[in-house]
Amino acid sequence: MKRQFYSLLMAGLLLVGTSSCYTYQFSVGNGAQTGATVTQKNHYLIYGLAPIGTSDPKQMANGAADYDVHIQHTFVDGLLNMITFGIYTPTTTKVTR
Template sequence: MKTMAVVFAASMLLTSCYSYTSVVGNGAQGNNKTTKWNHYLISGLAPIGVSDSKAMAKGAENYTVHTRQTFVNGLVSALTFGIYAPSTTTVTK
């Protein structure tokens, strides 16, 4: 039983957050940032509200899109046992 508890605790502590970046055109030319949450169900399998990075860029031709699961996103997902799994998208132009 003790071994199972250690394995469970290790599996929860060793999970990681993901992050990926996309560069459009020449990438961000300044520090103007827009951030929105993306909303998913069932550990990210079913999107219910995903941000549109092109709309967030508001017509800019050069921008950088950074999508990640922040600590707060991971905490919310853990508290809901993965039923609700948000992520965060930031567009820098």
Template structure:
């Protein structure tokens, strides 16, 4: 019984400590030429399964033909997701022109 408790504690600790934030990058055209950045939050519910409001990278690029889109879950996004137990799970999209 005591050994089972230790194993379960180790599994729970590892699952908390070894989690990571996801991120993905898309390059449009030749990619970002300058350093001008625009950020916008995307709003999801139920661990990201239900999108409520998702940003449009074309609008964030403001007509630019060459830009890079980076979508990720930042520390703040992850903290909010953890506080709400995954009911609300935001992400951040950054468009660099």
């Protein structure tokens, strides 16, 4: 009984720890027109408080006037965050022209 309780507790903690996926999305101009996508990682320390390297959506759009930007914590980003106990917190930026 005790072993089953701990198994359920660990499964619940894993589920709660990986369930939230931060997503931020916005459009510039009229939004994506051609469907060309560029993806880049952003690197942060201490739960995102200290940026090491961030992407520039304007540069990723390669001069396009209309594009969509989608910034999110993917499953892999969350996994890396969990493994490092929040010391390293990556995000993924996707720009669609």
